[in-house]
Amino acid sequence: MLANIIIKPGTIELRDIKTPKPSHGEILVKIKAALTCGTDLKAFRRGHPMIPMPGVFGHEFSGVVAEVGKGVKGFKEGDEIMAVHTAPCLKCIYCKKRLYNLCDKIMDTKVLGAFAEYILLTEYIVKQNVLYKPKNLSFEEAAFLEPLSCVVHSMKSVDIKRGDNVLVIGAGPIGLLHLLLLKEKEAVVVISDKHKKKLKIAKELGADFIFKPEKTEAVMKKLANGIGFDYVFECTGRPEVWQASVNYVRRGGTVILFGGCKSGTKVTYDTGKLHYDEITLKGVFHFTPSDVKKAYKLLCKGRIGISRLISGSYPLNQLQKAFDKLARGVGIKYAIIP
Numbered sequence: 197m198l199a200n201i202i203i204k205p206g207t208i209e210l211r212d213i214k215t216p217k218p219s220h221g222e223i224l225v226k227i228k229a230a231l232t233c234g235t236d237l238k239a240f241r242r243g244h245p246m247i248p249m250p251g252v253f254g255h256e257f258s259g260v261v262a263e264v265g266k267g268v269k270g271f272k273e274g275d276e277i278m279a280v281h282t283a284p285c286l287k288c289i290y291c292k293k294r295l296y297n298l299c300d301k302i303m304d305t306k307v308l309g310a311f312a313e314y315i316l317l318t319e320y321i322v323k324q325n326v327l328y329k330p331k332n333l334s335f336e337e338a339a340f341l342e343p344l345s346c347v348v349h350s351m352k353s354v355d356i357k358r359g360d361n362v363l364v365i366g367a368g369p370i371g372l373l374h375l376l377l378l379k380e381k382e383a384v385v386v387i388s389d390k391h392k393k394k395l396k397i398a399k400e401l402g403a404d405f406i407f408k409p410e411k412t413e414a415v416m417k418k419l420a421n422g423i424g425f426d427y428v429f430e431c432t433g434r435p436e437v438w439q440a441s442v443n444y445v446r447r448g449g450t451v452i453l454f455g456g457c458k459s460g461t462k463v464t465y466d467t468g469k470l471h472y473d474e475i476t477l478k479g480v481f482h483f484t485p486s487d488v489k490k491a492y493k494l495l496c497k498g499r500i501g502i503s504r505l506i507s508g509s510y511p512l513n514q515l516q517k518a519f520d521k522l523a524r525g526v527g528i529k530y531a532i533i534p
């Protein structure tokens with residue numbers, strides 16, 4: 197089968213590799229659509245601890261079951277499916293505490309390689325995180341299951357109510373997915389980004405106000421009742437933005453730290469501000485199987501208009517082009533169609 201291999205940051209090669217065979221409990225999926233993601237872009241730009249090189253990559257996908265291993269229940273050849281690339285082990289101490297996203301094994305047992313003709317899904321995933329694709333969803337839309345699950349998890353950490361003032365920093369795919377879900381909850385959403393084009397897309401997707409980052413503090417004084425936002429979602433993964441985020445939240449407010457920074461980076465906060473203003477800093481990571489089900493329901497309802505985040509599509513042999521564009525800040529997500 198043809199599969200894109202990331203050789204080193206900046207270099208992708210399409211190679212002919214052995215098509216995997218499903219063992220007990222596994223299924224082989226013929227990819228119909230895969231999506232580029234911020235994590236892939238980080239790997240392409242500077243390498244990523246979770247994406248070994250050289251190796252296959254890509255983890256947002258949907259497709260058709262091509263072959264099932266022995267003992268698989270519920271799926272057969274020809275089923276149209278959508279899935280995520282991880283599942284918890286259900287045995288470790290974190291799983292016992294129901295903190296499934298923090299499972300000891302969740303990253304070690306992940307499956308990569310969606311920018312290819314086929315992907316093999318392990319028994320853990322087949323049992324927990326593979327779902328039937330309804331006819332009303334396109335394969336491209338169905339491939340949003342993974343990133344949307346992450347954002348569902350992020351939103352679950354706070355109780356957003358109608359009319360809440362929310363700042364989303366970063367209008368990349370994750371910031372924009374937050375925007376779509378926040379508008380579902382009828383929050384007032386301000387989104388900031390340094391790229392004008394991304395802000396324009398944010399506006400089209402329903403952002404109430406859009407701003408360049410340098411203006412955010414001034415904006416905060418005028419909007420959000422002049423006291424700061426009820427919630428701030430950090431979706432850039434840049435330490436200086438993590439640090440600045442607390443300046444935009446009101447007393448008693450919460451900053452959700454979604455964007456992962458380069459490993460080893462550190463930030464400092466004013467202890468007095470965190471203490472006297474009772475600010476909550478909340479890290480969020482990945483998702484649980486129940487987040488996946490919630491994301492699935494949201495997608496199936498078809499109301500959020502998720503396909504508006506796709507900036508174009510490329511065949512397998514032009515994956516590098518998609519990443520070159522993303523690295524220049526052009527586009528939100530690209531669909532890769534084998």
Ligand SMILES: [Zn+2]
Pocket residue numbers: 233234235255256342343
């Ligand atoms: Zn992703």
Ligand SMILES: [Zn+2]
Pocket residue numbers: 284285286287288289290291298299300301302
């Ligand atoms: Zn576990």
